[in-house]
Amino acid sequence: MSDASLEVFDRRESEVRGYIRSFPVVFDRARGSVLTTADGRDYLDFFAGAGTLNYGHNNPLFTRALIDYLERDGIIHGLDMATSAKKAFIEAFEQYVLAPRGLDYKLQFTGPTGANAVEAALKIARQATGRTNIVAFTNGFHGLSLGAVATTGNAKYRQAAGVSLGDVTRLPFDGYLGDGFDTLDLFEKMLHDTGSGLDLPAGVIVEAVQGEGGINVASIPWLQRLRAITEEHGILLILDEIQSGIGRTGAFFAFEAAGIVPDVVTVSKSISASGLPMALVLLKPEVDVWKPGAHTGTFRGNNLAFVSARAALENYWADSAFTDGVDERSAQLRAALDEIVAAHPELGLTTRGRGLMYGLVCDGDTSLAGRVSAEAFQRGLVIETSGAFDEVLKFLPALTITADELDRGLAIVRESLDAVLAA
Missing domain, CATH: 3.40.640.10 (Type I PLP-dependent aspartate aminotransferase-like (Major domain))
Structure with missing residues (x-):
C-alpha cells in the first residue's frame, strides 16, 4: 500500500474526522508555510493548524x-x-x-x-x-x-x-x-x-x-x-x-x-x-x-x-520587529482582498478582519467560499472556510509568512475564484 493512500483512514478512523475530507492527501513534512505530502507535492498553508502555528511549521528556533x-x-x-x-x-x-x-x-x-x-x-x-x-x-x-x-x-x-x-x-x-x-x-x-x-x-x-x-x-x-x-x-x-x-x-x-x-x-x-x-x-x-x-x-x-x-x-516578543512584520503582511493581505472585491462587484463580496486573520465574505452565494477552497487545494493551497454557513473564505497564514509566499497564495485564490466562476 502506498504511503499516500487514504484507505486505512476510511477503513479505521471514525466518521467524526473533518479536515481530511477537505484536504484528502497524506501530509508528511512541513517547514514554515509549506506542507509536503508523502508523494512529494508541496502546498502553501493559509490554515496554520487553525491558528496553532502562528510561527510556522517546524520553526528551527523551537x-x-x-x-x-x-x-x-x-x-x-x-x-x-x-x-x-x-x-x-x-x-x-x-x-x-x-x-x-x-x-x-x-x-x-x-x-x-x-x-x-x-x-x-x-x-x-x-x-x-x-x-x-x-x-x-x-x-x-x-x-x-x-x-x-x-x-x-x-x-x-x-x-x-x-x-x-x-x-x-x-x-x-x-x-x-x-x-x-x-x-x-x-x-x-x-x-x-x-x-x-x-x-x-x-x-x-x-x-x-x-x-x-x-x-x-x-x-x-x-x-x-x-x-x-x-x-x-x-x-x-x-x-x-x-x-x-x-x-x-x-x-x-x-x-x-x-x-x-x-x-x-x-x-x-x-x-x-x-x-x-x-x-x-x-x-x-x-x-x-x-x-x-x-x-x-x-x-x-x-x-x-x-x-x-x-x-x-x-x-x-523582546521588541516590535515581529509585530511590525505582521502589520506589513496584514496591509498586503487587505489590499489584495480589496482588489478581489473590486474586481467582482456582481458577487457582493466583502472583507473583514485584523492582522493576519481575515475573511473574504461570500454572503450572496454561501457555497462560493467552499468551492473556492476546494479549487485552491487542487492548485496547491490549503485554506479553510468559516461562518454559520461556511460562507467565509478564511485567511489564517503563519505570521512568519514571507511577502512572496503570501502573494503566491493570493494568486492561487484569484485563479481559483475565476475558475469556479467560469465553471
Missing part, C-alpha cells in the same frame, strides 16, 4: 530548543509540579507579556486544549461570583466539551452534545443586527429590567475577533462598552484569545486594541509556538479563588510546550 531539552533528559511529564521548564516559561511570560502591558494575572495551567481552558474559566467565574448564568454571543466558538459547547453558537456542534445545554444566555454580537444597531443596548436594558428574565450573569465570554464564527470583528467602542457594563454590574469579563491571540491580530492579545483589561483570559493554540498541546487561563489575583486541585488534569504540565513557548517569547 526545534533546536526542544532537541537540546530532550538530549539532556529534561522533565517531560510533571503534572503541576515545579520544573525548570515551567519556571523559565513563567518568568519569560512575566517579562515579555505581562510587564510591558501592565497586566497582573495569575497563570493557571489547565488541560492542554482550549476547550479545557474555557471550562476552567467558566468554573472560576461561577465560583468567584456565586452565580451560574454565563452570557455568550451569537456565532461565538469556545470549544466542544459540554461547558464550552454550551457557550458555542453553531447548531451542528450544540446538537452533537446530546444533552441540554443550560446556564447560558445568548445575546447578539457586535454587528449582528446590521449597521446602526448597538447590540449592547439590549444587554444593558435586560440587566436593568427585572422583568427581562436575564439572571445576573457570573461572567460574559467573548472573542474580540470571532474566528470560527466568520471573522466577525468587535469594534473598539463595543468592547470598551462591554467592559464598562460588566464592571458596573460585578460581572467577570472573559476574553477568549485562543485563536485571535499570540500576535494573530497584530498585538499579543486581540483585546489590547481596545485598551481594556479582562478579568479572565483563555489562551491555547499558538501559546506553545511549536504546535505542542498547551493551554492556560490568566486570572486577576482576586478572581483566583480555586481550592488546590479543584481543576486538574494529567497533562496540565506539558514541559516540552513550556520550552518552545519560552523560546518564542524570547525570540519574537
Whole structure:
C-alpha cells in the first residue's frame, strides 16, 4: 500500500474526522508555510493548524530548543509540579507579556486544549461570583466539551452534545443586527429590567475577533462598552484569545486594541509556538479563588510546550520587529482582498478582519467560499472556510509568512475564484 493512500483512514478512523475530507492527501513534512505530502507535492498553508502555528511549521528556533531539552533528559511529564521548564516559561511570560502591558494575572495551567481552558474559566467565574448564568454571543466558538459547547453558537456542534445545554444566555454580537444597531443596548436594558428574565450573569465570554464564527470583528467602542457594563454590574469579563491571540491580530492579545483589561483570559493554540498541546487561563489575583486541585488534569504540565513557548517569547516578543512584520503582511493581505472585491462587484463580496486573520465574505452565494477552497487545494493551497454557513473564505497564514509566499497564495485564490466562476 502506498504511503499516500487514504484507505486505512476510511477503513479505521471514525466518521467524526473533518479536515481530511477537505484536504484528502497524506501530509508528511512541513517547514514554515509549506506542507509536503508523502508523494512529494508541496502546498502553501493559509490554515496554520487553525491558528496553532502562528510561527510556522517546524520553526528551527523551537526545534533546536526542544532537541537540546530532550538530549539532556529534561522533565517531560510533571503534572503541576515545579520544573525548570515551567519556571523559565513563567518568568519569560512575566517579562515579555505581562510587564510591558501592565497586566497582573495569575497563570493557571489547565488541560492542554482550549476547550479545557474555557471550562476552567467558566468554573472560576461561577465560583468567584456565586452565580451560574454565563452570557455568550451569537456565532461565538469556545470549544466542544459540554461547558464550552454550551457557550458555542453553531447548531451542528450544540446538537452533537446530546444533552441540554443550560446556564447560558445568548445575546447578539457586535454587528449582528446590521449597521446602526448597538447590540449592547439590549444587554444593558435586560440587566436593568427585572422583568427581562436575564439572571445576573457570573461572567460574559467573548472573542474580540470571532474566528470560527466568520471573522466577525468587535469594534473598539463595543468592547470598551462591554467592559464598562460588566464592571458596573460585578460581572467577570472573559476574553477568549485562543485563536485571535499570540500576535494573530497584530498585538499579543486581540483585546489590547481596545485598551481594556479582562478579568479572565483563555489562551491555547499558538501559546506553545511549536504546535505542542498547551493551554492556560490568566486570572486577576482576586478572581483566583480555586481550592488546590479543584481543576486538574494529567497533562496540565506539558514541559516540552513550556520550552518552545519560552523560546518564542524570547525570540519574537523582546521588541516590535515581529509585530511590525505582521502589520506589513496584514496591509498586503487587505489590499489584495480589496482588489478581489473590486474586481467582482456582481458577487457582493466583502472583507473583514485584523492582522493576519481575515475573511473574504461570500454572503450572496454561501457555497462560493467552499468551492473556492476546494479549487485552491487542487492548485496547491490549503485554506479553510468559516461562518454559520461556511460562507467565509478564511485567511489564517503563519505570521512568519514571507511577502512572496503570501502573494503566491493570493494568486492561487484569484485563479481559483475565476475558475469556479467560469465553471
